[in-house]
Amino acid sequence: MKYxxxxxxxxxxxxxxxxxxxxxxxxxxxxxxxxxDAINVAIKEIVDSGxxxxxxxxxxxxDVVLTDDSDASTATTxxxxxxxxxxxxxxxxxxxxFGSDTSYAPFEYMDGSNVVGFDADIAxxxxxxxxxxxxxxxxxxxxxxxxxxxxxxLQAGTFDAILSAMTKTAERAQEVQFTRAYYTSKQGILAxxxxxxxxxxxxxxxxxxxxxxxxxxxxxLFAASNLTKANIKGYATIDVAIxxxxxGDVDYVLGDLPTIAFYSVENPEKGLSVVGSFGADELFGIxxxxxxxxxxxxxxxxxxxxxxLASFATIVYFKRRN
Numbered sequence: 001m002k003y004x005x006x007x008x009x010x011x012x013x014x015x016x017x018x019x020x021x022x023x024x025x026x027x028x029x030x031x032x033x034x035x036x037d038a039i040n041v042a043i044k045e046i047v048d049s050g051x052x053x054x055x056x057x058x059x060x061x062x063d064v065v066l067t068d069d070s071d072a073s074t075a076t077t078x079x080x081x082x083x084x085x086x087x088x089x090x091x092x093x094x095x096x097x098f099g100s101d102t103s104y105a106p107f108e109y110m111d112g113s114n115v116v117g118f119d120a121d122i123a124x125x126x127x128x129x130x131x132x133x134x135x136x137x138x139x140x141x142x143x144x145x146x147x148x149x150x151x152x153x154l155q156a157g158t159f160d161a162i163l164s165a166m167t168k169t170a171e172r173a174q175e176v177q178f179t180r181a182y183y184t185s186k187q188g189i190l191a192x193x194x195x196x197x198x199x200x201x202x203x204x205x206x207x208x209x210x211x212x213x214x215x216x217x218x219x220x221l222f223a224a225s226n227l228t229k230a231n232i233k234g235y236a237t238i239d240v241a242i243x244x245x246x247x248g249d250v251d252y253v254l255g256d257l258p259t260i261a262f263y264s265v266e267n268p269e270k271g272l273s274v275v276g277s278f279g280a281d282e283l284f285g286i287x288x289x290x291x292x293x294x295x296x297x298x299x300x301x302x303x304x305x306x307x308x309l310a311s312f313a314t315i316v317y318f319k320r321r322n
Contacts, residue, residue: 028157031085032177032289035160037075038087039179039286042129044076051125059106059118060258067283069168070180078133086160086289091134098123098140098163098286099154101147103237106262107165107183108142115142119163122182148216148236151175155289162287165256167218178285187219187279188257190264192245193271195252201278204252205229212241212250218282219254239263246270256282 046052047066056064081088090096100108100119108117123140131138143159154162154176167185168178189201198204204211205227213220215234223232235241238255242263245253253260257277264272 027084027089028086028160028289029292031082031087031089032291034079034081034085034087035090036177036179036288037079038130038133039126039161039288040070040075041078041133042126043180043182043286044070045129046122046125055118055121055125058121065184067181067184067281069283074180081134090130090138090160091136094137095139095141096123096127096130096161097143097159098161099145099150099159100142100162100164101150101237102142102144103239104165104259105239105266106258108163110144115144118183119165123163146236147214151287154287157289160288165259165284166287167282168285169218172287176287177290178287181283181285183284185282185284186257186277187222187254187282188260188274189276189278190242190245190253190255190260190272191275192248192251193273194248195275198252198275200276201226201254207231209251210249212244212253214238214241214255217255219256222279223254242272246272 046055047068052066053064056066079087081091098119100115102108102110102115104117106117107119108115110116120140120142123142127138127140142163145153145158145164147164150162150164150166151172153159162176165183165185166172168181172178187201189198189204191198196203196209207229210231210233211223211227212233212235213223214237217238220232220234223230233241233244233250235244238253238259241250241253241255242260244250246267252275257274260272261274264270264274
């Protein structure tokens with residue numbers, strides 16, 4: 001009886017062990033470099049055809065400024081999609097999903113229930129290029145995601161790539177792969193009608209000032225490193241930081257120049273104005289995951305084997321005792 005009871009318990013726990021192993025397919029762990037290459041080729045085609053200039057002029061004024069940071073490793077031909085990988089899944093599903101902080105006008109923001117903006121138009125253009133290359137209809141979806149968790153959520157397979165005015169930095173490149181640049185930006189300073197006159201960003205390093213930034217952005221990193229005397233106040237989204245400036249809760253806001261300029265122009269009644277820019281050019285890239293699948297057995301793969309062997313050993317033990 002003890003043997004039978006023990007066997008039942010062991011079999012039950014073996015089934016539970018197998019049931020708790022993630023069953024998500026590996027499509028978000030492989031084929032990501034293929035997706036990177038495909039997007040890079042699509043961006044090149046969009047730029048070379050003049051379509052990029054048209055999209056740019058719909059959202060920004062002045063001449064197009066785009067740094068070409070491609071190098072010998074940047075793909076120039078579309079890859080073949082490996083079965084089971086991210087690119088293959090996109091082709092099969094007919095949709096590429098981009099994670100995006102959709103409160104960042106004019107790059108991505110909500111217009112009713114639709115995401116619009118420069119990045120949204122770039123997403124559609126990329127989807128059209130992929131459709132033409134792979135002989136099927138592929139649409140682009142901009143999926144709203146909190147900025148603070150956008151890289152971990154990409155890595156977890158919540159979406160296929162990040163298209164969200166993300167500056168390419170060495171730190172982020174340790175976690176994600178970046179495409180060639182699709183936009184060149186600078187940092188800017190936004191002030192209210194009651195803000196003090198300043199001559200440059202250096203003037204903000206003052207204990208009398210409270211500076212608003214979006215948490216986790218390059219503006220946030222700059223402020224933390226260079227404005228150590230000022231009070232830095234972080235906000236989850238840039239629009240909330242700008243609202244705090246309009247309300248008098250902060251004295252200035254740092255952010256990407258196109259975004260703070262957009263808010264000042266679109267909301268003249270708030271009396272906000274751009275009073276300067278600073279720093280080197282920043283290059284925005286589309287982020288994709290690194291391929292993480294291995295050729296050997298992962299710990300999760302071998303768990304059922306280990307558990308089964310342990311189960312048989314336990315059965316033999318109890319059988320001998322009886």
